[in-house]
Amino acid sequence: MKTTLIKSLYRETEKHLNTSVQITGWIRTLRSSKAFGFIEINDGSFFKNVQIVINDTLPNFKELSKLPICSSLSIVGKLVETPGTKQPFEIQAESIEVVGLSNSDYPLQKKRHSLEYLRTIAHLRPRSNTFSAVFRVRSLVSHAIHQFFFERGFVYVHTPIITGSDCEGAGEMFRVTTLPLKDVPKNEDGTVDSSQDFFGKETNLTVSGQLNGEIFALSHRNIYTFGPTFRAENSNTRIHANEFWMIEPEMAFADLKDDMAAAEDLVKFVIKFVMEHAPEEMEFFNKFVDKTLKERLTNVLESDFGVITYTDAVEKLKNSGVDFEFPVEWGCDLQTEHEKYLSGEVFGRPVFITDYPKDIKAFYMRMNDDNKTVAAMDLLVPGVGELVGGSQREERLDMLEKRLEEMNLSKEDYWWYLELRKYGGTVHSGFGIGFERLLMFITGMENIRDVIPFPRTPKSAEF
Amino acid sequence: MKTTLIKSLYRETEKHLNTSVQITGWIRTLRSSKAFGFIEINDGSFFKNVQIVINDTLPNFKELSKLPICSSLSIVGKLVETPGTKQPFEIQAESIEVVGLSNSDYPLQKKRHSLEYLRTIAHLRPRSNTFSAVFRVRSLVSHAIHQFFFERGFVYVHTPIITGSDCEGAGEMFRVTTLPLKDVPKNEDGTVDSSQDFFGKETNLTVSGQLNGEIFALSHRNIYTFGPTFRAENSNTRIHANEFWMIEPEMAFADLKDDMAAAEDLVKFVIKFVMEHAPEEMEFFNKFVDKTLKERLTNVLESDFGVITYTDAVEKLKNSGVDFEFPVEWGCDLQTEHEKYLSGEVFGRPVFITDYPKDIKAFYMRMNDDNKTVAAMDLLVPGVGELVGGSQREERLDMLEKRLEEMNLSKEDYWWYLELRKYGGTVHSGFGIGFERLLMFITGMENIRDVIPFPRTPKSAEF
Numbered sequence: 001m002k003t004t005l006i007k008s009l010y011r012e013t014e015k016h017l018n019t020s021v022q023i024t025g026w027i028r029t030l031r032s033s034k035a036f037g038f039i040e041i042n043d044g045s046f047f048k049n050v051q052i053v054i055n056d057t058l059p060n061f062k063e064l065s066k067l068p069i070c071s072s073l074s075i076v077g078k079l080v081e082t083p084g085t086k087q088p089f090e091i092q093a094e095s096i097e098v099v100g101l102s103n104s105d106y107p108l109q110k111k112r113h114s115l116e117y118l119r120t121i122a123h124l125r126p127r128s129n130t131f132s133a134v135f136r137v138r139s140l141v142s143h144a145i146h147q148f149f150f151e152r153g154f155v156y157v158h159t160p161i162i163t164g165s166d167c168e169g170a171g172e173m174f175r176v177t178t179l180p181l182k183d184v185p186k187n188e189d190g191t192v193d194s195s196q197d198f199f200g201k202e203t204n205l206t207v208s209g210q211l212n213g214e215i216f217a218l219s220h221r222n223i224y225t226f227g228p229t230f231r232a233e234n235s236n237t238r239i240h241a242n243e244f245w246m247i248e249p250e251m252a253f254a255d256l257k258d259d260m261a262a263a264e265d266l267v268k269f270v271i272k273f274v275m276e277h278a279p280e281e282m283e284f285f286n287k288f289v290d291k292t293l294k295e296r297l298t299n300v301l302e303s304d305f306g307v308i309t310y311t312d313a314v315e316k317l318k319n320s321g322v323d324f325e326f327p328v329e330w331g332c333d334l335q336t337e338h339e340k341y342l343s344g345e346v347f348g349r350p351v352f353i354t355d356y357p358k359d360i361k362a363f364y365m366r367m368n369d370d371n372k373t374v375a376a377m378d379l380l381v382p383g384v385g386e387l388v389g390g391s392q393r394e395e396r397l398d399m400l401e402k403r404l405e406e407m408n409l410s411k412e413d414y415w416w417y418l419e420l421r422k423y424g425g426t427v428h429s430g431f432g433i434g435f436e437r438l439l440m441f442i443t444g445m446e447n448i449r450d451v452i453p454f455p456r457t458p459k460s461a462e463f
Numbered sequence: 464m465k466t467t468l469i470k471s472l473y474r475e476t477e478k479h480l481n482t483s484v485q486i487t488g489w490i491r492t493l494r495s496s497k498a499f500g501f502i503e504i505n506d507g508s509f510f511k512n513v514q515i516v517i518n519d520t521l522p523n524f525k526e527l528s529k530l531p532i533c534s535s536l537s538i539v540g541k542l543v544e545t546p547g548t549k550q551p552f553e554i555q556a557e558s559i560e561v562v563g564l565s566n567s568d569y570p571l572q573k574k575r576h577s578l579e580y581l582r583t584i585a586h587l588r589p590r591s592n593t594f595s596a597v598f599r600v601r602s603l604v605s606h607a608i609h610q611f612f613f614e615r616g617f618v619y620v621h622t623p624i625i626t627g628s629d630c631e632g633a634g635e636m637f638r639v640t641t642l643p644l645k646d647v648p649k650n651e652d653g654t655v656d657s658s659q660d661f662f663g664k665e666t667n668l669t670v671s672g673q674l675n676g677e678i679f680a681l682s683h684r685n686i687y688t689f690g691p692t693f694r695a696e697n698s699n700t701r702i703h704a705n706e707f708w709m710i711e712p713e714m715a716f717a718d719l720k721d722d723m724a725a726a727e728d729l730v731k732f733v734i735k736f737v738m739e740h741a742p743e744e745m746e747f748f749n750k751f752v753d754k755t756l757k758e759r760l761t762n763v764l765e766s767d768f769g770v771i772t773y774t775d776a777v778e779k780l781k782n783s784g785v786d787f788e789f790p791v792e793w794g795c796d797l798q799t800e801h802e803k804y805l806s807g808e809v810f811g812r813p814v815f816i817t818d819y820p821k822d823i824k825a826f827y828m829r830m831n832d833d834n835k836t837v838a839a840m841d842l843l844v845p846g847v848g849e850l851v852g853g854s855q856r857e858e859r860l861d862m863l864e865k866r867l868e869e870m871n872l873s874k875e876d877y878w879w880y881l882e883l884r885k886y887g888g889t890v891h892s893g894f895g896i897g898f899e900r901l902l903m904f905i906t907g908m909e910n911i912r913d914v915i916p917f918p919r920t921p922k923s924a925e926f
Contacts, residue, residue, distance in 0.1 A: 003716065005684075007616060024716040025684075026887050044684025044715060045616055072716075072889035099716070100858065100889040107886075123879040124886065126682035135683065139619040146609050153470060153508055156602040160917045161624065161668075161691045162637070162706055164924040174625070174661070175644070176637045176668065178695050181655045184644045192644045198637070198695060198705070199924035205624075205639065212917060212926065219589035220598065221468075221488075221507025227691065228624045232641050232661060242661070243625055252507060253466065253487040253535075253562070395563065416586040416926060423570075423587065424489050426535035426563040454623045454675060461627040461662035463675065463879060 001076065007046035009079060013089065016079045020094065023050065024074045026127070027102075032065035039064075041073065047133055047280040051090040052077065058093060069109060070102040070127070115450055122454055122463045130288070133281035134451055137274060137443055141435070144273035145226060145247055148266055154249065155220040158227060159209030164201055165413055172232040173204035174242075205230035210248050210430060211364070211417055214393060217250035217428050218420055224249040226435070234458050238447040241436065243456040250430035256366075256375045256392045259429035260352050263379055263388045264305045266433070267350070271297050274442055290444025296383055297442065303349035308342075310334075310356045310373065316346055331357050334378075336385045343380040350381045363403040364417075365391040377431070384441050390431025397421040464539065468508035472542060476552065479542045483557065486513065487537045489590070490565075495528035502527075504536065510596055510743040514553040515540065521556060532572060533565040533590070578913055585917055585926050593751070596744035597914055600737060600906055604898070607736035608689060608710055611729055617712065618683040621690060622672030627664055628876055635695040636667035637705075668693035673711050673893060674827070674880055677856060680713035680891050681883055687712040689898075697921050701910040704899065706919040713893035719829075719838045719855045722892035723815050726842055726851045727768045729896070730813070734760050737905055753907025759846055760905065762812060769814035771805070773797075773836065776816050779809055794820050797841075799848045806843040813844045826866045827880075828854040840894070847904050853894025860884040 001022045009016055009023075025043030032038070036055040042048075052075055054064055067073075077091040108124050118125040125131045149156065162176050178198040179185065185193040194202040209225035216223040225248045233240060249262060275282055275297070286293045308316075317328040317338055326335045334342075334353070343351050355373040358365070365374035379388035394400045400421055404411055411418065439451040449455040454463040464485045472479055472486075488506030495501070499518040505511075515538055517527055530536075540554040571587050581588040588594045612619065625639050641661040642648065648656040657665040672688035679686040688711045696703060712725060738745055738760070749756045771779075780791040780801055789798045797805075797816070806814050818836040821828070828837035842851035857863045863884055867874055874881065902914040912918040917926040 005616065024889075026889075044680075044682055070887040072887055074716075100887065102887050103885045123678045123882060124682075126679055127887070132682065135620070135679070136618055138621070142619050142621075143609060143613050146606060150606050153468065155599055156605050157598070157916055158601070158605075158691070158708060160706060160919060160924070160926070162693075162919050162924055164926075172641070174639045174641060176639060177644070178635070178637060179644065181638065181640070181642065181644070181647045182649075182653070184647060186645075190645070198697075198921065199919065200922040201924070203924050215586045215926075216589055216598070216916070217507075219507055219587075219595065228621070230625075234661075243623060245621060253537075419586060422566045424533040424535055424563065424565050424590070426487075426489075453620055453679070456623060456625050456662065458661065459663040461623070461625055461664070461666050463623070463627075463678075 003074075005045035006041070006043045006048070006050050009050055009089070010046060010048060013079075017081060017089070018078065020076060020078050021091065022074065022076045023091070024072070024099065026070050026072050027067060028069070030065070030067060030069065037061075037065050039073075041075065042127075042132075047129075047136065047278075047284065051082075051087050052093050052096075053090055054093045054096065058096060060096065060098075063098070064096055067098065068102045068104040068106060070106045071098060072100040072102075073097065074099050115447065119449055119455075126453070129284065131450075133278075133284050134439075134443055134445060135453060137278050137281050138439055138451060138453075140274050140277050141270055141439055141442060142226075144270040145266070145435075147273070148269045149222075149224050149249070152222065154222040154224050155216065157209070157213060157216045157220075157223050157225050159206065159212040159225045161206050161228065162199070162203050163206045164199065164203055171207055173207060174230050174232045176203045176205060207231060208246065208248065208432065210250065210432065213248050213250040213430065214417070214420060214428065217252045217430065218424055218426070221252045222249070223251075236458055238449075239437070239440075241448045241452060241455050241457055244448070244452070245435035246432055247435060248430060248432045250428065252426055252428045254429045255427055256354065256377060256429060259390050259392065259431055260305070260307065260354075260377055260379075263352075263377075263390060263431050263433070264350075267379070267387070267438075268301055270438065271301055271442065285444050292383070293444040299348075300350055300381065305379070306347040306349060306351035307354060308347075308351060309354050313342055313353050317341065320345075331359065333360050339378075339380045339385040340383070343385070344382040348382065350379060350387075352377045352379050361391070363407045363409060364393050364400070366394045367399050367403070381441060384437075387437060387441060388431050388433045390429065392427070392429040395421055395425045395427055397425065466537075469504070469506045469511070469513050470509035472513055472552070473509060473511060476542075480544060480552070481541065483539060483541050484554065485537065485539045486554070487535070487562065489533050489535050490530060491532070493528070493530060493532065500524075500528050502536075504538065505590075505595075510592075510599065510741075510747065514545075514550050515556050515559075516553055517556045517559065521559060523559065523561075526561070527559055530561065531565045531567040531569060533569045534561060535563040535565075536560065537562050578910065582912055582918075589916070592747065594913075596741075596747050597902075597906055597908060598916060600741050600744050601902055601914060601916075603737050603740050604733055604902055604905060605689075607733040608729070610736065611732045612685075612687050612712070615685065617685040617687050618679065620672070620676060620679045620683075620686050620688050622669065622675040622688045624669050624691065625662070625666050626669045627662065627666055634670055636670060637693050637695045639666045639668060670694060671709065671711065671895065673713065673895065676711050676713040676893065677880070677883060677891065680715045680893065681887055681889070684715045685712070686714075699921055701912075702900070702903075704911045704915060704918050704920055707911070707915070708898035709895055710898060711893060711895045713891065715889055715891045717892045718890055719817065719840060719892060722853050722855065722894055723768070723770065723817075723840055723842075726815075726840075726853060726894050726896070727813075730842070730850065730901075731764055733901065734764055734905065748907050755846070756907040763844065766812035768842070769810040769812060771810075771814060771816060772818045773816050773820065774818065776805055780804065783808075794822065796823050802841075802843045802848040803846070806848070807845040811845065813842060813850075815840045815842050824854070826870050826872060827856050827863070829857045830862050830866070844904060847900075850900060850904060851894050851896045853892065855890070855892040858884055858888045858890055860888065
């Protein structure tokens with residue numbers, strides 16, 4: 001007999017009703033009396049369980065009625081409707097085989113556990129309702145992203161994880177080495193002799209695939225990266241992890257407007273995809289994690305995203321009458337409180353802030369004609385703040401070289417990046433979106449440690 | 464006017480014929496006489512170019528006729544059929560704007576370059592025919608893999624890149640550290656004080672996500688990982704890279720037979736997907752890279768994969784009369800020459816070798832009743848050798864503990880892996896497939912450096 005997945009019982013109920021089905025899965029709950037009992041089974045294929053009814057006509061009824069939670073079973077029985085009860089149907093067991101017996105001290109008993117405790121048992125927490133949902137949605141959001149770009153002909157590029165240069169200067173990096181730390185080889189002047197390291201020079205973990213991505217935009221036109229990135233920041237906050245995934249599309253013959261349109265399309269596509277493919281999980285998040293979630297996401301889906309320049313945004317903040325913790329002046333970085341005010345109060349929908357002062361943005365962003373601002377954009381979302389950051393890239397060789405000089409960066413280090421402008425340079429744009437931030441936005445989960453299977457944070461690299 | 468992609472000109476020709484279209488792209492070739500000329504344009508969206516016809520009625524004809532290769536253009540013109548010529552259609556230019564002027568010393572002129580030379584200009588090689596095809600197919604194979612698992616309800620799991628333990632012992636690892644190499648902190652006994660390192664202990668780059676993947680198989684049933692993995696092996700061969708991507712599915716309630724069925728389905732799905740979505744690229748590989756390619760892939764698609772035990776395979780090799788470089792005895796690892804002989808000569812189609820001696824396989828593979836072999840499988844493919852390696856996992860706590868002891872591995876290091884057997888353990892299986900090896904198999908490319916955008920090999924981490 002072929003095993004049927006619980007997902008199929010829920011999604012194709014008609015097909016199975018009043019037939020004998022076989023399912024395999026784990027006991028989530030079990031209660032029994034002398035003559036009969038109920039077992040809730042989850043088989044991993046679906047958020048919801050199915051109820052199994054057992055009674056003493058089963059030869060192993062006694063054994064079954066005392067099984068520890070989480071034991072694995074193979075069940076054959078008839079699927080019948082159960083009108084008027086919580087669940088739409090149940091299985092009347094005809095035979096049950098115990099596939100694996102669990103220990104009775106299973107740490108995930110029915111009572112609610114704190115998220116903090118569950119982090120310490122990251123090998124078991126995916127079995128809890130919350131994390132069953134979180135990690136199924138994580139997978140769906142990944143797929144939505146790949147599907148979005150595939151449908152639009154984008155090429156997926158695997159940019160390198162181990163990198164020979166800190167090109168973006170985006171933060172502290174992790175060193176990758178095979179040098180013996182006990183006895184690191186040194187040069188005569190006492191500095192580390194990195195020529196003896198595995199790659200013949202100093203290497204680190206990547207902070208961004210963007211510059212490599214630009215190479216492929218200038219050959220394959222529309223491309224994206226989606227891979228792990230790393231920051232060695234010693235920040236123990238709810239939104240920082242040292243290993244996280246980023247999505248970085250890059251498009252040739254695309255200006256800042258095209259860039260914003262692509263970001264808006266992507267965010268809406270992903271939300272719609274998840275709502276369609278994980279209605280049970282989204283219902284759960286809305287009920288138990290964040291009661292404003294569905295309203296917030298629906299608002300995003302139904303809005304045309306706003307656009308305002310940084311300069312106008314600063315004016316609005318200064319004239320708002322709000323007493324911000326960080327006062328606003330033209331030239332300053334916007335803080336989360338400002339971002340939330342702009343998207344939440346001023347616009348009430350997602351809004352792109354454009355044309356930031358050059359001094360607070362990276363060297364590769366395209367200089368505007370005013371010579372003060374660059375063609376950058378950040379997407380701010382109500383309740384969350386920044387979700388996307390992007391820009392049109394500087395395609396003019398002379399301007400780019402000037403910016404490198406101004407920022408004391410070495411032209412030699414960027415030789416190939418400059419050559420992209422020398423040979424076949426063209427208008428192009430891109431953006432980056434932090435995958436975990438997107439996930440927190442979509443699930444309502446508040447701590448980045450709870451949307452990553454095995455989070456890496458300062459002093460913690462367990463499992 | 465909206466830009467049309469060259470892909471659309473080829474795929475939806477009827478829609479555009481005899482209409483005015485705008486395209487943007489880069490000059491691949493240009494030849495002109497006094498009154499007219501031909502420009503081949505590639506826009507990155509498609510493997511093939513489109514031919515633009517220019518003549519002296521264009522106001523900037525003179526400028527255009529002298530443009531360097533790789534300059535970027537925006538062209539408006541009429542798409543017309545060209546019966547009897549090499550290309551199916553061409554564009555008669557009505558106006559052309561130069562978007563970006565390339566330097567005339569562009570290194571990728573029309574003549575053929577060696578693959579070795581092209582590796583030194585990895586920022587430009589994606590623009591050559593070969594690498595335009597390779598990296599588009601790389602993206603398609605990635606998508607095929609995600610699509611295969613999505614359709615079957617598998618959950619995609621991002622297992623960690625930075626790992627606190629060398630759990631699989633699969634080879635030398637790269638250390639990840641923020642300790643100052645110039646002055647590494649030491650304990651009193653002279654050993655490295657890793658407690659001062661970023662994560663409070665020694666951390667390395669992952670060699671496999673399998674053990675973490677098993678965690679999720681026991682919660683979400685059918686899962687897969689697809690991410691970068693690392694080996695610090697100092698091997699300068701055409702099939703070794705130090706950074707490569709792996710796909711590792713893991714399935715609960717699945718035995719070795721289910722495991723082999725899943726691997727066969729996956730390999731066939733991916734080949735079919737690429738043949739359907741990249742016919743031009745596959746034609747190119749078959750013509751210029753490996754003339755047996757299409758025949759080889761078709762054979763795989765049309766075969767039922769064979770199955771033979773290791774023990775029987777060794778018998779066949781010993782009785783083959785072939786003078787192998789490495790003689791075969793029961794207990795030895797099969798070499799590539801043996802693998803190629805079995806799949807190529809004995810079977811003439813892909814074949815699974817099963818039930819290997821326990822001593823040449825990893826500790827987590829399920830012990831067979833003979834206590835000598837384990838429920839492992841390797842998939843061998845004609846012309847390539849091993850493509851997939853997998854096994855049923857040892858789900859019996861006592862057997863697994865015994866194997867750890869036998870192999871001098873510490874139970875403490877595997878505490879959570881052992882707990883997976885203690886709580887909710889069940890029959891489960893999985894396999895691993897090297898993404899780049901799969902790509903080489905599908906494209907016919909012979910050096911792993913030529914299927915990775917920016918390869919990392921000993922003494923080389925450029926771009």
